[in-house]
Amino acid sequence: MFNYQPMQWLFLFFFYSLFGWIFETIYVSVHEGHFVNRGFVRGPFLPLYGCGGIMMLLASKPFYENVVLVFVSGCIGATALEYVTAVVMEALFKVRYWDYSHKKFHFQGRISLESTIAWGVCTVVFTHYLQIPIERLLLSIPYNFVTVVTTVVVVVFTCDFMLAFKTALDLKDVLIYMEKAKGEMARMQKRLDVIIAFKGEDMRESIGDKIDGIGDKIGDIGNTVGSTVGAIGSGISDRLDSISDSLENSFKVVKDKINLDPTAYVGNVREEVLELYAKYKVIMARFTPGPVKNFFVWYRERTIEGNPTMSSDSYKGNLEEVKEKIKNIRKK
Incomplete structure (x- = not known):
């Protein structure tokens, strides 16, 4: 179980990133009342979901037969990933891309008990149910084909990520x-x-x-x-x-x-x-x-x-001004 070649792991990363983009784009678009191309990069990928999916597989692999340990490993692994990602992005860009401060049990607004539990549940459901048909599909695709497709996506994604990184710095x-x-x-x-x-x-x-x-x-x-x-x-x-x-x-x-x-x-x-x-x-x-x-x-x-x-502790007022201007531009 979960024994893949390097290119297959990369393929899964982009697959989960695409799934996460579809899920969050639909959710946020419904909430905002208009289409929102969700995410940090311009393309249809949410890297956090890709990293999360890979992390779930790796963290749960040693404990796959014990559902409780799979749940715990998912809670710990995903929460740690979420926290580190938040800290790094805030340090680089001075902007917080998600904020759990409105949740009852949270830590620094970066992680929350609710999301931690959700990560654990998702890890169990994902590894014991959803990943099984995904694995069958992946193993049925010729490895050379997976290599070519993944290589192309890596090149496109890298360029996209570089642009997004510069955007955040701007x-x-x-x-x-x-x-x-x-x-x-x-x-x-x-x-x-x-x-x-x-x-x-x-x-x-x-x-x-x-x-x-x-x-x-x-x-x-x-x-x-x-x-x-x-x-x-x-x-x-x-x-x-x-x-x-x-x-x-x-x-x-x-x-x-x-x-x-x-x-x-x-x-x-x-x-x-x-x-x-x-x-x-x-x-x-x-x-x-x-x-x-x-x-x-x-x-x-x-x-x-x-x-x-997104929010900013250091430049809260300025970010709100930028958001307000963006909304006015979109209305025009």
């Missing part, structure tokens, strides 16, 4: 940059508030045409920021837009104050406002039309829609 970068951008923009806002309140009576001096130059440049700020804010609005989230809108209004207020009382905003103040605006443009350029725009156009179905329950 999402992590988006969340991290969103956090940094918000912090930098908040500091800009505080400084602009000070500049807006600044009177500078002691700095009054004749500056002639320089003031006109400042007014023109600040006017460019007022005209340009609007389109920049619109760009980020189509790229990230409404809540980040709110921060951008606040900065836009502050730049406009500075422009108005300079026009009304130019001698109160001279020297370093002029340079500082222009420097703040330059930094603001750099932040906006990082969001669109670069990697972040491509992220939403190319990856949204698989990374966000394919994992609707």
Whole structure:
């Protein structure tokens, strides 16, 4: 029982991964009310199910004649696999792809008593009933044919997994940059508030045409920021837009104050406002039309829609903003 050649083991891995994808895609699609191409990779595979299936066979093989030990081995093996996978993925991507925190008995939200028991039951049912006809089918297929098919699938799956891995890293970068951008923009806002309140009576001096130059440049700020804010609005989230809108209004207020009382905003103040605006443009350029725009156009179905329950302890608010934007894009 369960004595297979290397390529047969690989074949079974992809078979179980395909079965898991079909099962979860149907379940999540019904729950969400629309088709959801479930999983970490783009293709019709859920590697966790493949690993789980192989683990069940290997863990239960020494105890196959004892159903109780098969149950226990399934509980321990599958739960350990689930926990290690969760820890590794969170460490790499800063995102939790499943969360059992809502369950009554759980550990760190990564595993739960309910899922552990379910794994044990599945191991017994799987190894003593479902695997028997699967084994017959597998052994009836010529080994050379299995080798060719499995090799092709391995190549395709490897490319798919590499893309999915990069996708997850891109999402992590988006969340991290969103956090940094918000912090930098908040500091800009505080400084602009000070500049807006600044009177500078002691700095009054004749500056002639320089003031006109400042007014023109600040006017460019007022005209340009609007389109920049619109760009980020189509790229990230409404809540980040709110921060951008606040900065836009502050730049406009500075422009108005300079026009009304130019001698109160001279020297370093002029340079500082222009420097703040330059930094603001750099932040906006990082969001669109670069990697972040491509992220939403190319990856949204698989990374966000394919994992609707994903969460992040480190960047919870930012991830929720991304999810909200994805839903708005899909509705359009």
